[in-house]
Amino acid sequence: xxxxxxxxxxxxxxxxxxxxxxxxxxxxxxxxxxxxxxxxxxxxxxxxxxxxxxxxxxxxxxxxxxxxxxxxxxxxxxxxxxxxxxxxxxxxxxxxxxxxxxxxxxxxxxxxxxxxxxxxxxxxxxxxxxxxxxxxxxxxxxxxxxxxxxxxxxxxxxxxxxxxxxxxxxxxxxxxxxxxxxxxxxxxxxxxxxxxxxxxxxxxxxxxxxxxxxxxxxxxxxxxxxxxxxxxxxxxxxxxxxxxxxxxxxxxxxxxxxxxxxxxxxxxxxxxxxxxxxxxxxxxxxxxxxxxxxxxxxxxxxxxxxxxxxxxxxxxxxxxxxxxxxxxxxxxxxxxxxxxxxxxxxxxxxxxxxxxxxxxxxxxxxxxxxxxxxxxxxxxxxxxxxxxxxxxxxxxxxxxxxxxxxxxxxxxxxxxxxxxxxxxxxxxxxxxxxxxxxxxxx
Amino acid sequence: xxxxxxxxxxxxxxxxxxxxxxxxxxxxxxxxxxxxxxxxxxxxxxxxxxxxxxxxxxxxxxxxxxxxxxxxxxxxxxxxxxxxxxxxxxxxxxxxxxxxxxxxxxxxxxxxxxxxxxxxxxxxxxxxxxxxxxxxxxxxxxxxxxxxxxxxxxxxxxxxxxxxxxxxxxxxxxxxxxxxxxxxxxxxxxxxxxxxxxxxxxxxxxxxxxxxxxxxxxxxxxxxxxxxxx
Numbered sequence: 001x002x003x004x005x006x007x008x009x010x011x012x013x014x015x016x017x018x019x020x021x022x023x024x025x026x027x028x029x030x031x032x033x034x035x036x037x038x039x040x041x042x043x044x045x046x047x048x049x050x051x052x053x054x055x056x057x058x059x060x061x062x063x064x065x066x067x068x069x070x071x072x073x074x075x076x077x078x079x080x081x082x083x084x085x086x087x088x089x090x091x092x093x094x095x096x097x098x099x100x101x102x103x104x105x106x107x108x109x110x111x112x113x114x115x116x117x118x119x120x121x122x123x124x125x126x127x128x129x130x131x132x133x134x135x136x137x138x139x140x141x142x143x144x145x146x147x148x149x150x151x152x153x154x155x156x157x158x159x160x161x162x163x164x165x166x167x168x169x170x171x172x173x174x175x176x177x178x179x180x181x182x183x184x185x186x187x188x189x190x191x192x193x194x195x196x197x198x199x200x201x202x203x204x205x206x207x208x209x210x211x212x213x214x215x216x217x218x219x220x221x222x223x224x225x226x227x228x229x230x231x232x233x234x235x236x237x238x239x240x241x242x243x244x245x246x247x248x249x250x251x252x253x254x255x256x257x258x259x260x261x262x263x264x265x266x267x268x269x270x271x272x273x274x275x276x277x278x279x280x281x282x283x284x285x286x287x288x289x290x291x292x293x294x295x296x297x298x299x300x301x302x303x304x305x306x307x308x309x310x311x312x313x314x315x316x317x318x319x320x321x322x323x324x325x326x327x328x329x330x331x332x333x334x335x336x337x338x339x340x341x342x343x344x345x346x347x348x349x350x351x352x353x354x355x356x357x358x359x360x361x362x363x364x365x366x367x368x369x370x371x372x373x374x375x376x377x378x379x380x381x382x383x384x385x386x387x388x389x390x391x392x393x394x395x396x397x398x399x400x401x402x403x404x405x406x407x408x409x410x411x412x413x414x415x416x417x418x419x420x421x422x423x424x425x426x427x428x429x430x431x432x433x434x435x436x437x438x439x440x441x442x
Numbered sequence: 443x444x445x446x447x448x449x450x451x452x453x454x455x456x457x458x459x460x461x462x463x464x465x466x467x468x469x470x471x472x473x474x475x476x477x478x479x480x481x482x483x484x485x486x487x488x489x490x491x492x493x494x495x496x497x498x499x500x501x502x503x504x505x506x507x508x509x510x511x512x513x514x515x516x517x518x519x520x521x522x523x524x525x526x527x528x529x530x531x532x533x534x535x536x537x538x539x540x541x542x543x544x545x546x547x548x549x550x551x552x553x554x555x556x557x558x559x560x561x562x563x564x565x566x567x568x569x570x571x572x573x574x575x576x577x578x579x580x581x582x583x584x585x586x587x588x589x590x591x592x593x594x595x596x597x598x599x600x601x602x603x604x605x606x607x608x609x610x611x612x613x614x615x616x617x618x619x620x621x622x623x624x625x626x627x628x629x630x631x632x633x634x635x636x637x638x639x640x641x642x643x644x645x646x647x648x649x650x651x652x653x654x655x656x657x658x659x660x661x662x663x664x665x666x667x668x669x670x671x672x
Contacts, residue, residue, distance in 0.1 A: 149528065198583060213502075219487060
């Protein structure tokens with residue numbers, strides 16, 4: 001009998017070793033997994049789109065001679081002082097508290113050197129970022145930590161945060177170990193306690209209230225500041241339409257690849273839609289209302305390169321925002337700290353326990369010794385370099401498509417590699433004229 | 443007295459005139475707003491030591507983010523009155539709708555009638571004195587400051603609150619998660635005496651008639667054993 005071939009050990013595709021490990025972890029601890037970052041699962045993304053480039057029917061622009069503009073105006077609908085950025089890549093909202101003061105300063109320096117904006121987060125405005133950011137967007141969040149009219153007036157734009165891609169429908173969480181004296185003071189909370197940021201705004205609910213809230217913020221700031229409304233990738237057609245109806249100057253749309261400082265892994269991985277599926281719906285809403293380009297659209301969630309920027313713009317966005325990529329440019333998850341990542345039970349490239357405040361790269365921490373590892377001047381230069389590379393890459397693609405401005409990129413420049421991406425992005429499957437789902441609503 | 447009639451002039455010109463006082467030495471310290479007719483965002487973002495009388499009822503966010511000014515509403519106030527107030531005072535002769543004093547960081551809010559649900563939600567240092575009753579979920583996630591209620595409180599008072607102090611003279615329908623009754627100590631009687639006087643309620647109630655509520659601080663650090671409390 002022993003000479004018969006045996007069935008080799010076979011792992012389940014449902015109960016994989018990773019799934020089983022998580023079940024064992026849950027059984028041992030009784031608590032769900034909390035982590036930072038965005039979704040880690042494989043999703044239809046910009047990688048599934050390609051540009052066609054020029055040919056006999058389209059002619060290209062000369063890469064080193066003919067100009068391809070990259071600037072963008074934001075907030076032209078109602079604001080007396082709209083924002084003019086040199087490049088269409090902005091820095092997304094990230095809080096002081098989640099990030100160190102040095103990291104916030106580096107983001108401001110890098111964004112300013114590259115001619116773009118940076119954004120506060122759920123912890124108020126710090127001098128580091130205001131002082132080092134030529135253009136600073138001030139987030140108006142449910143928690144209202146540190147909210148005050150003086151900071152509203154010294155901001156360059158106001159972003160009303162309804163949701164974010166990592167957790168549409170969820171609030172924030174900053175665990176006690178990151179609540180230093182300064183963070184506690186800015187948030188009017190005792191030091192060292194777990195701090196919950198509400199998931200809903202305390203003084204408005206629904207689109208009709210939002211319209212009045214926007215009126216109030218415009219009155220307080222004398223109609224000078226552009227007002228953005230940020231939503232997670234949930235129901236982008238309706239959320240965009242309602243934000244426009246409420247009076248937004250700019251809609252910020254964050255897909256599920258967008259990061260967070262901390263939330264439940266189950267939330268990050270199972271709630272919300274990938275940015276690829278969100279952009280066409282938002283653009284359709286703007287077009288249906290006759291507001292495409294009147295109300296600008298900023299998209300975020302998994303933007304990594306100039307190719308991603310170009311694809312987002314070709315689908316109809318006016319600009320993009322980066323968060324995770326900016327942190328990586330500063331030095332997050334750098335293999336040079338591998339020994340320390342190992343000591344924390346992780347490895348470079350996979351480290352996501354940003355909520356614990358022990359970041360070897362000194363970025364997602366309030367520990368003074370760790371935070372001192374990040375030189376804000378050097379970090380700012382690295383970010384600025386990266387932003388410039390993204391811009392050059394996007395220009396390279398735009399010129400190849402014969403566009404003298406990044407904003408002239410259009411869906412007709414794109415094809416999809418997969419049926420899923422073709423359906424989500426609303427562009428034909430490569431080699432066909434087939435756009436799955438085009439007969440449907442969106 | 444500077445008089446502004448909102449039937450004759452737009453809201454924008456009222457707020458622009460009030461904002462122009464910021465940082466100025468001015469003798470234009472008395473203002474009157476006629477015919478508010480439920481307008482939203484009346485006298486928001488003021489930053490000057492002036493007296494503003496609103497002759498009627500207001501819509502949403504009257505006195506929002508106020509600094510220094512004393513705003514007296516001779517009627518009732520819509521949702522979010524005095525939201526995120528920094529300093530100064532907002533006094534309402536009538537009732538206040540939901541979210542009165544939301545996220546307020548300083549100053550004094552007085553409601554001579556009753557306040558609806560979520561009064562003092564997420565308050566961060568403001569003092570609120572309500573002569574009548576307050577609705578459900580009041581002082582939800584309240585961080586600091588003091589809420590004084592001469593009448594009754596609705597359901598789930600002080601749910602998930604942090605360090606705010608709540609004083610209620612009448613009944614409390616129910617307490618929210620982590621909110622408990624606490625002992626009245628001598629400093630609390632003194633505090634109440636001052637708040638009742640400044641809240642124009644000193645003839646209506648005495649400090650010893652109140653009970654104090656605050657955080658049990660059991661939910662300050664997340665623990666799985668508390669999951670059923672949320």
